[in-house]
Structure formats: C-alpha cells, structure tokens
Amino acid sequence: MTPRITIAGREIGPAHSPYIIAELSANHNGRLETALAIVEEAKKTGVDAIKLQTYRPDTITLDSEAEEFQIRGGLWDGKSLYKLYEEAHMPWEWHKPLFERARALGITIFSSPFDDTAIDLLENLGAPAYKIASFEAVDLPLIRYAASTGKPLIISTGMADAEEIGEALQAARDGGAKEIAVLHCVSGYPAPAEDYNLRTITDMIDRYGAVTGLSDHTLDNVTAIAAVAMGASIVEKHFTLDRSGGGPDDSFSLEPAEMAALVHGCKTAWSALGAVNYARKSSEQGNVKFRRSLYFVKDIAAGETITEDAIRSVRPGFGLAPKHLDRVIGRKAARAISRNTAVTWESVGLAE
Incomplete structure (x- = not known):
C-alpha cells in the first residue's frame, strides 16, 4: 500500500504533488510584525504550509557559560546556546495571532515542539500536525508524547543514522501515531549539495515504508527539486523576507520570489515523473x-x-x-x- 498522510485535509504522498513547507524558524528577528508578514508572504508564494518552532531558551538548553554550552565556528560562533535560543525563539504569546493570521489567509500552520509544554500549547491552538526537528529525533519520549496527540508526525533525520531513524519511527508508532513522515536532512547551516546524497531518499522509502521528503538547507533550489525526482513527497525550506536581515537563520533562507520558484519547480518535477509509459505522447x-x-x-x-x-x-x-x-x-x-x-x-x- 502506498504510504500517505493527511494534514488539514491535504493528502501527502507519492500520488500527490509535493507538499511544500516554508520554515519561519527564527526569521522573525524579534518582531511579531515580521513574523506575521512572513506568513502573509508565504501564502502568496503558493506553499502548502508555514511552520514555526516552539520553545523557550530554558526548555531547550541551560543558562550556562561552561565551554560545552558555547558555539565555536559557523554562523553562530561565539554565542552560548542559551543566548542563541533567547534571540531566536518564538515568544509563546505570538503563537495565537500567528495561527489566527494563517487561518484567515487559508494557509496551514503547525510547528516543531521542543518539549512537552510546547505540545500542550500547540494542542490548545489546534495544530493539525507536528514536526520533530533533527536535533530532537533522538528524544524518544518527546516523540512518543507528540504521537499521543494522534496528529500526523513529520520527523527530520539530520545527523541520525539508520538505526536511530528506525527507533524514532518505532517511538512514534508506540506513542499512537498512525500517520508518519520522515525527512532526509543534513543539519549543516548552510549544507553543501554534495552532502545530501539524495539516493538515500529512495532507500528510506523502501526501508521505512513511510512518506518521505527532504528538509533542505542548501542555498538554492536545485537539491530540493532533484529530491522530488527521487521520490520526495515533502519539501521543507527556510523562508525569510530578506536574506540580508541579519537574523540567526536569514542567510540560508529563501526570499519570496525564490520560494515561489521552488513551489513551481517542485510541482513541475513531480508532474514530469508521471508513470512508465512508452506510448506516443x-x-x-x-x-x-x-x-x-x-x-x-x-x-x-x-x-x-x-x-x-x-x-x-x-x-x-x-x-x-x-x-x-x-x-x-x-x-x-x-x-x-x-x-x-x-x-x-x-x-x-x-x-x-
């Protein structure tokens, strides 16, 4: 049986055009007005959903200056984990107006929860699905709690090996999830295209029997569109109003015209796949x-x-x-x- 899941009435799977998720992440840059504008622009690009991240700095890390809590190298060099997440997090009181704006616009909105209290908040807002971030794919209790809501789960697999992916999927099933998707992912920010090894997608489809997609951190759309040709049913990409905005995730996010091009390219790639057919067209x-x-x-x-x-x-x-x-x-x-x-x-x- 061909795997599929349904989010807010939209069926997702190989028999349907790719489900495109715009990841708002930290690109609000500390302003609710910016976050609302991102939701509005996402709707205009034609994506299927906008996704938030739901955590507070104290629910994701500890306020410590010890060396193991410091970031060395990369985009966030010199920050402590607590300071980074304090800057990047989505204030919980913003969630309701963001959900309301998305629903008024007719675009699906859901989030990545990072602890049980985040799931409780999102349940109160009627979130139609949950996304487990790559760094949390090893947090099996979190996965089981999210699964206990009965909502569809999308699990990103950056840094996870085949055994850990299997464990995450089993935790989701044990928790009660009936509809599960996995996203092939490379947790580099940005990630080079050559690290993606997109042939892994076809192996994941065969190995796990779940709806499979891509969480893409490359700087253009080529990898994501190619992933659709490899069988990806979901494509997630970070989205911003302005890549030069200076926020934690802006520099590796797509701007509106690029996101619209991604939507068009993924849907064209999917329609080009068609079926085995040697007849004259x-x-x-x-x-x-x-x-x-x-x-x-x-x-x-x-x-x-x-x-x-x-x-x-x-x-x-x-x-x-x-x-x-x-x-x-x-x-x-x-x-x-x-x-x-x-x-x-x-x-x-x-x-x-």
Missing part, C-alpha cells in the same frame, strides 16, 4: 510526420527494378519506415514513379 503527435521514411530519389518506370541508389531515408515521414529498405530493394516498380515520392507498399507491389 499528445505533444508528439504533430511531429510524427517529420520522422525519417523512405523516398524515391529518381524517376522509375513501371516494371523497372528498384535499386539501392533509387531510395533514401529522409524526412518527412509519409513513406515506409526505413526498417523496410531491404524488402523494397530488388522489387519491380508496380507503376511509374516520380522522384521525391514517398515509398509505399502499393508502389512496390507488396501488401503491408
């Missing part, structure tokens, strides 16, 4: 007449033997197919034939 019908066929290239009298130099394979395609050349050479012309005339069965005295 409708767009080809008018060009059949321009294929090669056999034509007489000299005048031939009735009863004259047709020699090899009297026939050529040329365009257009109104004569016999070139594969019949050997059957025609050596035959006697059934009637007088003018040069530049298509070779037919009748002209050489043969039935089709």
